[in-house]
Amino acid sequence: MNSIGAVARFIGLSLMAFLFGCSKAPESAPVVAPQPQPSFTPYGSWSSPITASAVYSAFSAIGELQSSGDMLYFVESDPAAQGQSGIKRLDSNDNVIQVVDAQFGVGSRVHEYGGAPFLAIGNSIFATKMADQRLYRIAPNQPPVPLTPEGTRQADCVFFTKGSRILCVREDHRVDGEATASLVAVNLNQPGEGEVYLSGQDFFSSPTINPSNTQAAWLTWEHPNMPWDNTQLWRGELDKKGAIIQPQQVKLPTNGAIMQPQYSPDGTLYFIADFDNWWNLYRINAMGNIEQVTQLTGEIGGPAWGLGRNDYAFESNQHVIVGLQQQGHLDLLRVDLDSGVSETLATDFASVKQLISHQGQVYFVGAKETPERGIYRVTGRGTELVYAPEIAAVEPSYIAKPVSMSFTTADGSTAYGLYYPPTNPNFVADTGSLPPLIMMLHGGPTAAASAAYSGDIQFWTSRGFAVFNLNYRGSTGYGREFRRSLYGNWGVADVEDAIYAAKYLVQQKLADPEKLAIRGGSAGGFSVLAALAFHDTFKAGTSYYGVSDIEVLAKETHKFESRYLDQLIGPYPQMQQTYRDRSPLYHLDGLNEPLLLFQGLEDKVVPPNQSEMIYRGLVDKGVPTAYVAFAGEGHGFKQPQHNILALETELAFYGRVFGFTPAGELPSVPLQNAQVLAR
Known part of the structure; x- marks a missing residue:
């Protein structure tokens, strides 16, 4: 509350400083070029270089990041394409090239809010097109090929590396009444209905597969819950073709909003949950018990309005990188997974999203209180900017x-x-x-x-x-x-x-x-x-x-x-x-x-x-x-x-x-x- 008074004093003191600063400087003071005096003009009537055109004409937004081999792929909107999104690729030398043109219009409408609209496998992209919501295979030097039928929406896909199929969240809008939800396997080489692996719940999200391709995990929830109210965590074994067998709901200590299941490099299943009021990091240990990894008075992540949120990423089997929100402030932290002790890496970010492990390092989409924003890489005890989208220059004053x-x-x-x-x-x-x-x-x-x-x-x-x-x-x-x-x-x-x-x-x-x-x-x-x-x-x-x-x-x-x-x-x-x-x-x-x-x-x-x-x-x-x-x-x-x-x-x-x-x-x-x- 006192901070508001401080703002008022700051405004008043700034004006006083300006007025007193107009008086003659002492002879011993260095000669300074005169600065233009501000004009006394009513509030609301000030002219500004920050025009509406400057705000929106050159603004492109970065979406999901995804690692495939030595390439980092990401979604980016393009103002010149009426705000539609394409896909770009960052190589090992931090060079960026466009791999899916924004005119294609990448975007999912699963749950209407979409998210997670593509999957990169090698040099091929499997992307949902916003216009028709069909999933397309986009291979180099080939026209896009639709793989899924009209009336269905696919997103949040993961690759079963032992077979030529991917596991996706699907909404089927071809039925009367509410769209039906499922986890479906889509053949990468043959268009068709795919194979429904799981259905019966109101909503599915966040499928993930362990490094050895032997187990999958995912989330479900039922009406009237939202994904930030009460969700269920599931696990199932994968057969040789990638089919989910013996699905079982994980027994949790209490109801809560479970988010973002991920397997660590050694195959341990981690997830975010708000069992203790705050969204903290948990895992399932070798004995099958739930362990709380972090006990932070703050939030790791936020409500899953869209699919594909990534609010933590594994730097190694020993450490994870997270963004923590505390009372309107955000810190980028490195957390020791054995002790739960955290180390602050950066305090100057106002937004940290899409954390992902890539080639032994963690990348994320970050934004600050200044116009600086883009894709960053965690380096030792700090970060570095590796890609910045087009932004309109703004004078700091x-x-x-x-x-x-x-x-x-x-x-x-x-x-x-x-x-x-x-x-x-x-x-x-x-x-x-x-x-x-x-x-x-x-x-x-x-x-x-x-x-x-x-x-x-x-x-x-x-x-x-x-x-x-x-x-x-x-x-x-x-x-x-x-x-x-x-x-x-x-x-x-x-x-x-x-x-x-x-x-x-x-x-x-x-x-x-x-x-x-x-x-x-x-x-x-x-x-x-x-x-x-x-x-x-x-x-x-x-x-x-x-x-x-x-x-x-x-x-x-x-x-x-x-x-x-x-x-x-x-x-x-x-x-x-x-x-x-x-x-x-x-x-x-x-x-x-x-x-x-x-x-x-x-x-x-x-x-x-x-x-x-x-x-x-x-x-x-x-x-x-x-x-x-x-x-x-x-x-x-x-x-x-x-x-x-x-x-x-x-x-x-x-x-x-x-x-x-x-x-x-x-x-x-x-x-x-x-x-x-x-x-």
Whole structure:
């Protein structure tokens, strides 16, 4: 809590330093070239080189890493290909070449959120194509060959090296009702149905095979659980053809969210579990008993929204490399597997993902509070950057640094977040004025605000906005109990935390109480709508594909999340009235603040009708409301031009609502009932 006061003092002292620094220097002082004096310009009106185009036009994201022989393969999106993804290869000399063009469009939709879309075997790639979800064999100098039938989705594949087949997670959408899940063997040389090895559970994930090709392990879970609630760990023997025989569920000490089973080089099965409230590392010893390897007060990994997470990797039989989240801070650690003692390798990463063992070393995808990001390699007691994707250069003086903080919220609980002050070397605001605030809400709602450099956050702060990236109750990184504290309270606790955070920042003179905006996507978008419908703290809101009617969502959403609301709110239809009580669509009488809505028309997670219903209701009521829909976009926008238009439109929207003139040429806001703002 004191950290917020420190930010306020820092801003004040910085201004004083500037003013006093303008006085004549003593004669003994060295001659320094005069610096341009900042212009006194209202918050929100500052011009910035961090444009929406700079944020998205040159931004490529790195996905899964995978080792095959002496080559390291990885997925990378390409802005020039409308955000589609291809596959690149890093050789032993750290040279990078493209092996699958981004126009092919690699991507999985298993569980809708996808992940783990390819498997590399030698020089061949087996990749799922986003457009049709079929698995293709892509060999050098040959056209891609589809191996799996239409209507099926395959991902998270592993190779049985003794046979010409791979084991994949499959969703079969050719059946009536819910898609059926299975583990299926796909023949590498012959297209066809493949052979279903295991089925009968609601969900499968994370198949892995031991080094000797004699045993496999995998995870399952059943409705209404999500993979961060309660999962089951299984093992089975492999016959000579790779078929799983004698599958047995591993007996665990208690229920919990088990993740990422992996065999060590010596064949010991490890996994992550939150049995002691924190996601720690466990293993099954030679006697078949469960042993806790780490006892860290922090989280190794996060919720498995997508397949293919790798949050630890074996450096040897003796050591494992992990990324540990603690109270919003991340450390890269080397852990001794015998003693559990950890050694810190790096503290300057804000995000560490996709840890993988390759050629006796550990590689990972890392990001920092600065724009630096890419693929790193662990070297001795440190790390080195081996590949950096294309990024737009940013002058450091424009970058707002996050301040981690905690604050007291409803019922004496604690919530967390990252505060970013307005930062631009060319401008200061008039003394006594306060910046507009953008309260950012992540999705999930079990995701987490990250301190990793985010171009869209810097877009706002460099224009004179303050940003608070909220980790409300239910967020990951603070233990199982904190994560589950949102259960039964979705639409209440998360909204309370946003309200209390805004009021606290106002109390600390870090935000203008008349210029408080709230924005969020997906579950965060729902919280935006609920905050506006049930409270009057925020003066404007922006919802990206947010939920307005929870009851409709319970009836229409996809299989993966079709029972998630049982946890977040309660079983439906038994608690139908609670669903309606929490739905912003049924409480438009309380929603009077201007609202901006963005929606992808191909969204299968939160269908477009969720935005369309509340848009029509508010327009009819006379509330200033704008709705921008993007054809060809799903749950989260991929095409750079759509992200650019959304960000610029949002800036123009806040200018209209809060009465300032943003710098630069911006698109018009399709605002209905705009005349209300002039009253």
